[in-house]
Amino acid sequence: MNPVASGPADAPAVVYDSGVLIAISDGNPLAFRRHQGRLVSGYRIMVPAVVAAQVVRNPARQARLMRALRGCDIVPFSALHHVPVGRLLAAAGTADVVDAFVALLATAAQAAIVSTDPHDIGHLLSCLGVRLPVFPM
Amino acid sequence: MTEKKAVLNVTVAESVAEAVRREAAARNVTISSVVEAALAEQLKWYQIRADGLAAIEEEYRETGYPSAEDVAAARADVEAQMTELSRQLAAEHAGQSDGHEAGAA
Numbered sequence: 001m002n003p004v005a006s007g008p009a010d011a012p013a014v015v016y017d018s019g020v021l022i023a024i025s026d027g028n029p030l031a032f033r034r035h036q037g038r039l040v041s042g043y044r045i046m047v048p049a050v051v052a053a054q055v056v057r058n059p060a061r062q063a064r065l066m067r068a069l070r071g072c073d074i075v076p077f078s079a080l081h082h083v084p085v086g087r088l089l090a091a092a093g094t095a096d097v098v099d100a101f102v103a104l105l106a107t108a109a110q111a112a113i114v115s116t117d118p119h120d121i122g123h124l125l126s127c128l129g130v131r132l133p134v135f136p137m
Numbered sequence: 138m139t140e141k142k143a144v145l146n147v148t149v150a151e152s153v154a155e156a157v158r159r160e161a162a163a164r165n166v167t168i169s170s171v172v173e174a175a176l177a178e179q180l181k182w183y184q185i186r187a188d189g190l191a192a193i194e195e196e197y198r199e200t201g202y203p204s205a206e207d208v209a210a211a212r213a214d215v216e217a218q219m220t221e222l223s224r225q226l227a228a229e230h231a232g233q234s235d236g237h238e239a240g241a242a
């Protein structure tokens with residue numbers, strides 16, 4: 001069994017990387033409207049807790065970001081994850097733990113990824129031997 | 138302390154019932170535990186989605202609502218992404234099926 005949770009089988013899923021959350025936090029209206037569109041359309045939106053932690057700094061001053069996160073399934077990085085993440089980093093010859101977790105989570109959930117860094121994520125997905133869409137913000 | 142269990146009588150498609158039986162057998166757990174976990178996961182997502190939509194409404198109430206055109210355009214972008222995800226997953230599964238068939242040949 002894959003150690004990364006996958007969620008409901010019938011809901012299309014998407015994983016956010018930090019770039020999307022930064023855009024929302026910075027007040028990018030398109031990023032927020034697309035987030036709304038995903039919820040309305042029934043996407044299951046997943047955000048690794050470590051991705052959220054990269055962006056959350058002062059929740060009281062980041063109301064838009066914190067509201068967006070309320071519509072996301074925050075996925076913890078647990079004791080199940082360090083080995084598959086480490087193996088993927090070794091295979092990819094990279095060191096970004098957060099990106100590797102994003103790629104593993106998307107693979108387990110058969111999810112699209114919304115990322116401002118499609119090249120690095122694409123490399124990790126190819127190391128996993130999967131083809132999943134990586135969309136810009 | 139373990140929560141007391143309730144009994145639910147539900148009707149599901151035969152294919153779903155068969156998938157549940159297979160999953161329970163593969164993991165050596167009860168059918169009830171498979172159904173309970175799946176229901177709990179689905180209900181959790183319903184709650185997150187409802188809370189997320191309420192949060193968006195709060196944001197717009199405070200900062201102003203976007204135009205209907207802008208909302209529709211963003212929704213169209215997302216629908217196009219969903220279509221692309223479905224297409225790629227179908228291609229991926231077809232490729233895996235081809236691989237299995239080729240391996241069996």
